[in-house]
Structure formats: structure tokens, C-alpha cells
Amino acid sequence: MADRFGPGDPVRTRTLDPAGHTRLPRYARGAVGEVVESAGRHPLADDRARGRSTPPQAVYHVRFAAAELFGTGDHSVTVELWEDYLEAAAGRDPVQDGSDHER
Amino acid sequence: MSGDHASAAIAGQVRHVETLLERRGLLADGEIDRRIDEFLAGGSPANGARIAARAWVDPAFRERLLADANGAIGEVGLSMSGGIQEQRLKVVANSDTEHHVVVCTLCSCYPIALLGPSPTWYKSEAYRSRVVRDPRAVLAEFGLQLPPDTRIAVWDASAESRYMVIPRRPAGTAGLSEVELAGLVTRNGLIGTAAV
Amino acid sequence: MSRINDVGGMVGFPAIVEETDEPGFHADWEAHVFAMNSALIRRGVYNLDEFRDAVERMPPAAYLEASYYEKWFAAITTLLAEKGVATPEELTGG
Structure with a gap:
């Protein structure tokens, strides 16, 4: 399966707080950032921690402005995130990927 | 003990x-x-220092390192395969306009295979909680005062990659050999909490 | 899940304390915990993500009080019991 996102794509992280292990830090939930580059393909850590075998999926370096995460700061924070944690943000075609349901 | x-x-x-x-x-x-x-007997900050020094003296190596770190470190006889499995390495380089610093907010991910055990402060809740929110203040605690117009980029090792920073080459080091240059690089410099 | 390990951006933690000339391990038992964990993962008794999950499941107060390798040892014994390698009584020697 091809990577869904590429460098420069705006993405929004999920707000969901799943039961159990996850690698989406809470400070980066529900935030809009930009894909910097691909970080390879790996099975989702959430699944591996539950003993589930799943196929590898794309992982990305996603850059956020500190102000988007904390409401303050002029630095950036780049978080490494599995594709499952991400949906397309403004700038992508909502019909094509059907994920822009929140405004 | x-x-x-x-x-x-x-x-x-x-x-x-x-x-x-x-x-x-x-x-x-x-x-x-x-x-x-x-x-x-495996990883040590000296490995990272060798990589940094090579990047300072060899611009083409630096380019390869930033594009494909796993491939490039093989050129100096190093690899990320010392752990449970080979890990992806992401190398970022400081410049006169941007400073990088690495953290793992969720646990303690660190390029152990390359750099050896991480320092206790890197694994502390104090560092992990604070550096993503206010890196400038945290770096100042390490004695690193960055100019106000230097952009700071924090990297959270939240998935499978491990990260290393190439510090800026200090001024006045034009006459030094690659080995002498490597001797200037510290573990904190490779994490981003020191200038070199 | 929002667990105590997920501290990024939290406020209230103190200034960072740096130890000069820090050794890789501060006591022999720490090195043994490190090696035991890598042996168990390589043998497939549990995987690295299960290990992280076990650290994260520590009660928040215990997590914050424990040193780094104390957390590891707590997670190892949790997993050995859950995987049926030994009973909690056997693990504590009780």
C-alpha cells in the first residue's frame, strides 16, 4: 500500500485516547502539523503491545508549531507518528479521502 | 555503587x-x-563524535548523512544493528539559524547501539516534560544560551527512529585534524543540549 | 491512554540535574536488569512494546518514585507473572 501522505501535507492528529498503549503523545493530540518526511514502515506499536500481528504501515516525521500544541512558544516540535494517528487536514481534497468531517 | x-x-x-x-x-x-x-563494549559517544567530525570535514558525507544516516554511518564502519534489531537513524544538523534537540517524551528512546547508555537526565520526567514546551529555558539550564533569533527544533523520538544531532563546527578549528575535531564533540552536543 | 509516562508538556517538574562523568550503570543490579530484559525479549517471552506497556501500567505514584531501572524491574516481573513464566509468589521468593 502506498503512503497516504507526503512531505508538505498538512495533517491533523486524532483526538482519541485509546485504551492501553499508544505512541501518540497526549500533547500532540488533535493538533495540525505538516509532514516533514517518511520515517519508514512499521507495524503499529498499539497492536504489537496487545500481541496482535499487523502489517507494517507508514510512519512520518510530523512538525508542529509549539503555539499549536501549547498555545505558546516560537519553536517547533517534530513528532514521529504512525499513519493511523493522522487524518488529512485543510488543503487536501475532502471528497477523495473522506476524512475532513470535522469542519 | x-x-x-x-x-x-x-x-x-x-x-x-x-x-x-x-x-x-x-x-x-x-x-x-x-x-x-x-x-x-558497544556504543559510545565517541562513535557519534567521529560521525560529526567527518560531517564537518566532508560536505558530501554530510549530505548523505542527512539524507540516509544508516547508509552513511556504514562508511565509517558504524551501524545501528547492535540492539534487538537494526534501527532507523535520523541525523539532523545545527546551523547558524537553527538548533536541534532530541527527547523521548513517552519513555527513553535513544541511539544506544551507536552512543551507548543514555544519561539519567535524558530519562528524567523533568527533561521529558519540559523540553518540548520550553526548550530555550531547558537549554539555558544546561548552560547553552542561544541567540533569540535562533530557531529551535525539538524532535520527539515517539516511534521507531533514533536521532542524533550534528553540532555546529566551532570557530577557529580550521587547522585541526578529523581526530582532533572528534575530540571536541560531547554526548550532550550529540543530543542537542550543548553547543558541541 | 493518558498514562503517567506520557509527561511531554506537563508543568511542575523541577530543573534538570546533570551528573558529571556518569557511569553507564550505577550498580551491578541495574546492568543485570538491562541484560535480563534484552534476553527475555530476544527469546520472545514478551516484545518491546509489551515491555513499554508494562512500565506505563505502573501506578502513577510508584512510577514517579521509581528510578529508571526500578521501573524496568517492576515491568519485567509484571510480565513474567502475566506470561505464566512464574507466579507472583515465586517471583518475590515468598
Whole structure:
């Protein structure tokens, strides 16, 4: 399966707080950032921690402005995130990927 | 080594579990000592320092390193395969306009295979919580005062990659050899909490 | 899940304390915990993500009080019991 996102794509992280292990830090939930580059393909850590075998999926370096995460700061924070944690943000075609349901 | 009661108590518990695992065939004779020796003989900040020095003297190597770190470090005889499996390495380079600093907010991910054990401060809740929110203040605590117009990029090692920073080459080092340059690079410099 | 390990951006933690010339391990038992964990993962008794999950499941107060390798040892014994390698009583020697 091809990577869904590429460098420069705006993405929004999920707000969901799943039961159990996850690698989406809470400070980066529900935030809009930009894909910097691909970080390879790996099975989702959430699944591996539950003993589930799943196929590898794309992982990305996603850059956020500190102000988007904390409401303050002029630095950036780049978080490494599995594709499952991400949906397309403004700038992508909502019909094509059907994920822009929140405004 | 601490000789206090808490340390002695946990040392005894660890020994107990180790013996149990040996009896159940989950640890081979001498396996623990062998693994410790291998580990301590493996990674060291000197590896990162060699990579940084090569990047300073060889711009083409620097380009390859930033584009494909795993491939590039092979050129200096290093690899990310010393751990449980080969890990992806992401190298970022400081410039006069941007400073990078690495953290793992969720646990303690660190390029152990390359750099050896991480310092205790890197694994502390204090560092992990604060550096993503206010890196400038945290870096100042390390004695690193960045100019106000230097952009700061924090990298959270939240998935499978491990990260290393190439510090800026210090001024006045034009006459130094690659080995001498490597001698200037510190572990904190490779994490991003020191200038070099 | 929002667990105590997920501290990024939290406020209230103190200034960072740096130890000069820090050794790789501060006591022999720490090195043994490190080696035991890598042996168990390589043998497939549990995987690295299960290990992280076990650290994260520590009660928040215990997590914050424990040193780094104390957390590891707590997670190892949790997993050995859950995987049926040994009973909690056997693990504590009780």
C-alpha cells in the first residue's frame, strides 16, 4: 500500500485516547502539523503491545508549531507518528479521502 | 555503587529472579555477564563524535548523512544493528539559524547501539516534560544560551527512529585534524543540549 | 491512554540535574536488569512494546518514585507473572 501522505501535507492528529498503549503523545493530540518526511514502515506499536500481528504501515516525521500544541512558544516540535494517528487536514481534497468531517 | 538498604534489597530481588529464569531455561549460564560485556563494549559517544567530525570535514558525507544516516554511518564502519534489531537513524544538523534537540517524551528512546547508555537526565520526567514546551529555558539550564533569533527544533523520538544531532563546527578549528575535531564533540552536543 | 509516562508538556517538574562523568550503570543490579530484559525479549517471552506497556501500567505514584531501572524491574516481573513464566509468589521468593 502506498503512503497516504507526503512531505508538505498538512495533517491533523486524532483526538482519541485509546485504551492501553499508544505512541501518540497526549500533547500532540488533535493538533495540525505538516509532514516533514517518511520515517519508514512499521507495524503499529498499539497492536504489537496487545500481541496482535499487523502489517507494517507508514510512519512520518510530523512538525508542529509549539503555539499549536501549547498555545505558546516560537519553536517547533517534530513528532514521529504512525499513519493511523493522522487524518488529512485543510488543503487536501475532502471528497477523495473522506476524512475532513470535522469542519 | 550505592550501598544503601533500598539498593541492597532490589539487588537481592534481581538476583532471585535471575536464578529463577536460569532454572526455567530462559537464561543460559553466563548469558547475563556476556550481554553486559557486549553492551558496554558497544556504543559510545565517541562513535557519534567521529560521525560529526567527518560531517564537518566532508560536505558530501554530510549530505548523505542527512539524507540516509544508516547508509552513511556504514562508511565509517558504524551501524545501528547492535540492539534487538537494526534501527532507523535520523541525523539532523545545527546551523547558524537553527538548533536541534532530541527527547523521548513517552519513555527513553535513544541511539544506544551507536552512543551507548543514555544519561539519567535524558530519562528524567523533568527533561521529558519540559523540553518540548520550553526548550530555550531547558537549554539555558544546561548552560547553552542561544541567540533569540535562533530557531529551535525539538524532535520527539515517539516511534521507531533514533536521532542524533550534528553540532555546529566551532570557530577557529580550521587547522585541526578529523581526530582532533572528534575530540571536541560531547554526548550532550550529540543530543542537542550543548553547543558541541 | 493518558498514562503517567506520557509527561511531554506537563508543568511542575523541577530543573534538570546533570551528573558529571556518569557511569553507564550505577550498580551491578541495574546492568543485570538491562541484560535480563534484552534476553527475555530476544527469546520472545514478551516484545518491546509489551515491555513499554508494562512500565506505563505502573501506578502513577510508584512510577514517579521509581528510578529508571526500578521501573524496568517492576515491568519485567509484571510480565513474567502475566506470561505464566512464574507466579507472583515465586517471583518475590515468598
